[in-house]
Amino acid sequence: MTVLSRNPRIIVALDYPSAAPALDLVSGLDPASCRLKVGKEMFTRLGPGFVEKLVGKGFDVFLDLKFHDIPNTVAAACAAAADLGVWMVNVHASGGSKMMMAARERLESLSHRPLLIAVTILTSLGEKDIAEIGFSGAPADNVIRLARLTADSGLDGIVCSPLEAAEVRPLVGPEFLLVTPGVRPASAVQDDQKRVMTPLNALNNGADLLVIGRPITAADDPQASLDRIQQEIAGFCGAQS
Numbered sequence: 001m002t003v004l005s006r007n008p009r010i011i012v013a014l015d016y017p018s019a020a021p022a023l024d025l026v027s028g029l030d031p032a033s034c035r036l037k038v039g040k041e042m043f044t045r046l047g048p049g050f051v052e053k054l055v056g057k058g059f060d061v062f063l064d065l066k067f068h069d070i071p072n073t074v075a076a077a078c079a080a081a082a083d084l085g086v087w088m089v090n091v092h093a094s095g096g097s098k099m100m101m102a103a104r105e106r107l108e109s110l111s112h113r114p115l116l117i118a119v120t121i122l123t124s125l126g127e128k129d130i131a132e133i134g135f136s137g138a139p140a141d142n143v144i145r146l147a148r149l150t151a152d153s154g155l156d157g158i159v160c161s162p163l164e165a166a167e168v169r170p171l172v173g174p175e176f177l178l179v180t181p182g183v184r185p186a187s188a189v190q191d192d193q194k195r196v197m198t199p200l201n202a203l204n205n206g207a208d209l210l211v212i213g214r215p216i217t218a219a220d221d222p223q224a225s226l227d228r229i230q231q232e233i234a235g236f237c238g239a240q241s
């Protein structure tokens, strides 16, 4: 585990329409026990200052803006993200190897280099959805293809469903990060996610990091919901450390 210590395993997706409920949840969290993700909703509403505030509180922040553009534009956007002090940034693997390599090379030239990962196939998409946009085969086949492209481009890992983790792992080695949204406790609703697993099954299947949003943020008691998930995976994390 040279890229990072895989603990804490949970990345809380802060998908809120305003800062107040997010900061309320964050005020009860310990940077040693979970990481945070800021995505398109909060970044668009609140901007870089919100990200810097979370970084300033000592959290590892995954800036999930999924850049997908020409290589020069994506490389510059990744450098701008690095300037915010974030721990991890991402791009879409379907932007191609030239785009991914440009982003990696640009980050490598900086003194603070966040981890760089690529989204393979969104966890909200099933086989029919990907056929509609011209991808043939099962989601897993496409995840594997894009995981190989991402690894060959020198990135640190991918975003995929935990369902694909076991198949991808032997192809990319132990250091390559498998970051998995599409995580649902057994009692939770699936929402718009199609390729899901429970937190413990996700880790057992080879996921490194679990991105979890609504099962925590939409709960009546978000902190209690996070605590329950931490308890569910505690045995696995203890066995790994």
Ligand SMILES: O=c1ccn([C@@H]2O[C@H](COP(=O)(O)O)[C@@H](O)[C@H]2O)c(=O)[nH]1
Pocket (backbone or CB within 6 Å): 013, 015, 039, 119, 121, 122, 123, 124, 159, 160, 181, 182, 183, 191, 193, 211, 212, 213, 214, 215
């Ligand atoms: O394939 C992907 C890539 C990113 N996401 C993001 O993860 C969270 C998941 O939130 P839930 O509420 O747990 O469904 C969300 O911010 C997505 O933008 C993803 O779900 N799938």
